[in-house]
Amino acid sequence: MNDKEKVAKYAADIVTNNMTVGLGTGSTANCFIEALASRIKNEGLKVTLVASSVVSMIKAKSLGLSVASIEQIQSLDLYVDGADEVSPDNTLLKGQGSDLVREKLLARSSKQFIVLVDQSKMVARIGERFAIPIEVLPFAWQLVKQSIEVFGANGVLRKNSNGSGLAVSSQGSLILDMVFDQELETGQLNAILDSIPGVVEHGIFYQLADIVLLATDGDVKEILTL
């Protein structure tokens, strides 16, 4: 079992009967979906599942799991997802899967949000390794880009995986990947991006995680963030 599988199994073992569980997006979240599917199959665990993207819904269905639509649920007990960066102030950067609004909606609505990472995701500051993904209404992208550039940023619309077109979220938004040349404090950057009209959602998950599960050299360490 590699580190991703280990941390995913650790999280899947936290799930109990009758929970409503949100499924994240990405390779680590996929390992969680597999580990949970195996418990459902082998132990008869009963859960209601919702997905943070079309991709994770397809993954869950490919393993024989039923997935409810977000409209059908009132609340979540647990949301489990990966992250691209985790900073010491418990901020995450997410969004390589291009489904930010669904991911943040599930993270915010859940009683517990558990994040699965390995050491490579731990950074000193958000934006150290990745541009900040910003999900925008398609007609608003140029005006949003200009509004963000005022804060010393530059960026591009994200391309799809083969580079032939643009990346599009599950509900038809575009993604701007913005790099900031000045170091803004994360809380300040979060507030700025929250306030720009036309931004559907962005990849800064400011102090939202309850537990970060960190896989290091075969061990899983729980970092409580509250």
Ligand code: 5RP
């Ligand atoms: C998707 C995400 C992912 O959780 C993040 O990109 C990490 O992915 P991986 O587990 O493949 O490293 O935010 O939008």
